[in-house]
Amino acid sequence: MKLSEAGLGTIRVNKLDDMYPAQDMLLQSGQLVQYGTGIFGYNNVTMLVKRNIERIIEECLNEAGCIEIQLPTLQPDTIWKKSGRWDTYVNDGTMLVVNSDRGDLCLAPTAEEACIEFMAEKLKSYKHMPATVYQIGEKYRNEIRTRGYLLRGRSFLMMDAYSFDTDLKGLEVSYSKVRNAYINIGKRLGIDLLPVIANNGAMGGKKSEEFMLVSAIGEDTILYDESRKIALNTEVLEKEDYEEYLKEEYEIEDISNLKTTKAIEVGHIFQLGTKYSDSMNIGFVDKDNTQKPYYMGCYGIGVSRLVAAIYENSVIRDEKGTAAGISLPEQIAPYIVQIIPKLDNKQKVKDAEKIYNEFEDKAILDDRENVSMGSKIKDCKILGTPYMIILGDKVEDGMAELENTKTGEKEIIKISQIKEKLVK
Numbered sequence: 526m527k528l529s530e531a532g533l534g535t536i537r538v539n540k541l542d543d544m545y546p547a548q549d550m551l552l553q554s555g556q557l558v559q560y561g562t563g564i565f566g567y568n569n570v571t572m573l574v575k576r577n578i579e580r581i582i583e584e585c586l587n588e589a590g591c592i593e594i595q596l597p598t599l600q601p602d603t604i605w606k607k608s609g610r611w612d613t614y615v616n617d618g619t620m621l622v623v624n625s626d627r628g629d630l631c632l633a634p635t636a637e638e639a640c641i642e643f644m645a646e647k648l649k650s651y652k653h654m655p656a657t658v659y660q661i662g663e664k665y666r667n668e669i670r671t672r673g674y675l676l677r678g679r680s681f682l683m684m685d686a687y688s689f690d691t692d693l694k695g696l697e698v699s700y701s702k703v704r705n706a707y708i709n710i711g712k713r714l715g716i717d718l719l720p721v722i723a724n725n726g727a728m729g730g731k732k733s734e735e736f737m738l739v740s741a742i743g744e745d746t747i748l749y750d751e752s753r754k755i756a757l758n759t760e761v762l763e764k765e766d767y768e769e770y771l772k773e774e775y776e777i778e779d780i781s782n783l784k785t786t787k788a789i790e791v792g793h794i795f796q797l798g799t800k801y802s803d804s805m806n807i808g809f810v811d812k813d814n815t816q817k818p819y820y821m822g823c824y825g826i827g828v829s830r831l832v833a834a835i836y837e838n839s840v841i842r843d844e845k846g847t848a849a850g851i852s853l854p855e856q857i858a859p860y861i862v863q864i865i866p867k868l869d870n871k872q873k874v875k876d877a878e879k880i881y882n883e884f885e886d887k888a889i890l891d892d893r894e895n896v897s898m899g900s901k902i903k904d905c906k907i908l909g910t911p912y913m914i915i916l917g918d919k920v921e922d923g924m925a926e927l928e929n930t931k932t933g934e935k936e937i938i939k940i941s942q943i944k945e946k947l948v949k
Contacts, residue, residue: 526860527881528904529892531569536904544742546848547836548674554907563671563679565829570908573859575682575832579661581713581857582684582826589706591657591686596639598663602629604638607805621665621679632665637801637823640687645807648819651691654809655699659686661828672744675833676789682829688822691811693798696820700732700796703824707736707792710826715854716835721747721788722757722775724764725795732774736792736826738834745790748783755783789834792826841906841931850906852931861947863889863910865901865917873916876925876940880914883944906930912947 533555542549551557551571558566567575583593605611614620614634621632633639640658648654664683671677688699704720711718716738723735735758737747749756755777761767771777802808802818811817836851843849855861862884866877881890889910891901898917905913915926920937927943928935938946 526569526886526888527890527892529894533904536900536907538907541848545673545676545833545837547840547851548833550848550851550907551836552674554904556908557674559674561679563668563677565675565678565680570859571832574835574853574857574909575828577857577859578714578828578831578835579682579684582661582710582828585706585709585713586659586684586686586703588709589657589702591659591703591706593660594643594658595660595662596633596636596643598633598665599623599630600633600639602631604642604805605631608638608801609804610638618669619666621667634664634666635825636660636664636685637687637797637821638805640685641801641805641807641819641821644687644689648689648809650809651811651817654819655688655690655695657686657688657699657703657822659684659824673742673833675829676744678829681827684824684826684828686822686824688824690820690822691809691817693820696796696798696822700794700822703822704734704794707794707824707826711736713856714831714835715856716838718791719749719756719788721790722755722761722771722777723793724758724760731796731798733793733795735790736794737788737790738838739786740789740834740838741787742837743787743789745788747786747788748780749786749788750783753782755780756788757783759785789830790827791831791834792824794825795823797821797823836909839909839931841933850903850930851909852906852911852929853909855911858909858911859887860889860908860910861887862912862914862943863891863905863908864914865891865898865905867898867917868892868894870916870918872922876922877914877916880925880940880943914943 536554538550538553556568556571602611620634623630661684665680668679690696690699718736721735721737723733725733746759747756799818808816808818839851839853840848841850841852864877864880866873881888913928913930920926924937925940927938
């Protein structure tokens with residue numbers, strides 16, 4: 526991408542939000558555009574970051590044997606009334622409802638009902654299971670209290686998956702497969718996704734775990750023992766039978782050594798059991814030729830929330846501890862290098878074009894005129910590019926200054942060696 530063609534202009538960032546500096550940078554630099562409370566548009570870099578996260582999620586779920594589908598986000602009230610959740614969601618104001626002369630519809634806040642309807646014709650017999658399907662798409666919730674920009678919006682991108690089994694034992698196997706896929710997703714993204722014992726809440730079912738990033742800006746409080754890799758949401762302690770629940774489902778008897786910390790929830794997985802197949806009266810024919818309900822699992826990842834969490838986790842700070850930019854993880858950065866040549870030096874411009882062409886679509890060339898070298902260097906860090914290449918007066922022809930934007934480490938390197946070094 527050439528910045529002269531990106532429509533960014535001169536980037537000016539002032540008085541960043543202390544709690545969410547990365548997303549404030551995105552807004553002030555035009556990488557995010559806010560249309561209303563909790564409603565955002567994505568510019569090129571943030572859109573590609575989101576897409577790379579989606580790709581990693583898809584790859585890990587596919588490796589776990591999950592099948593991708595696509596469900597409608599505009600759904601009729603009839604399927605929600607089957608499960609008994611229409612009145613609940615409408616009355617508490619969560620659901621965005623569309624009234625029409627052909628019936629009432631909603632913008633889906635989740636998709637259990639739609640997925641059961643989708644799979645009912647395909648899973649009529651025990652012979653057709655187990656099966657786990659997933660989708661990545663927009664969800665809509667009329668959040669009373671939006672928070673943290675992309676962390677809690679009214680429109681948000683979500684991966685939701687659903688497993689179908691004939692019995693509890695099968696459900697536990699499917700649940701374990703998706704759980705392992707989540708851990709692999711964290712590794713591929715370069716982040717520590719922590720499984721946290723959770724309360725099922727309104728979703729119902731037997732067992733659930735949240736996947737969280739430990740962070741000072743998190744709105745959840747968890748109890749965590751890093752040495753034993755045990756964590757639980759403090760909401761679990763609100764259950765009357767929490768001690769029995771922890772012992773029976775997780776084999777945990779002592780939580781006295783767990784320490785309190787804040788965390789961001791980016792995913793949640795549930796063993797739903799037969800709750801929704803019972804309420805919607807949908808199931809399969811078992812070996813004994815009797816009708817049985819599906820044993821379901823439900824699995825979600827807030828993709829846009831994950832974008833926000835990774836951005837906030839990628840803030841770089843100056844000597845005073847003030848947020849000075851962003852350095853994205855290489856696993857998800859759409860552009861690996863940003864090239865800054867001195868434009869009044871023809872050789873430097875020629876060298877910059879050479880490097881740019883070598884990296885194809887993985888490089889940004891800052892060819893904007895009437896913008897100082899100092900401003901361009903600051904802008905590189907605002908855009909989150911992991912490496913910066915400067916072609917200025919400090920280096921001889923054929924050489925460049927290569928900087929790791931996360932660590933600030935710099936070295937003078939031959940232009941011919943740059944690609945090989947960064948590929949390694």
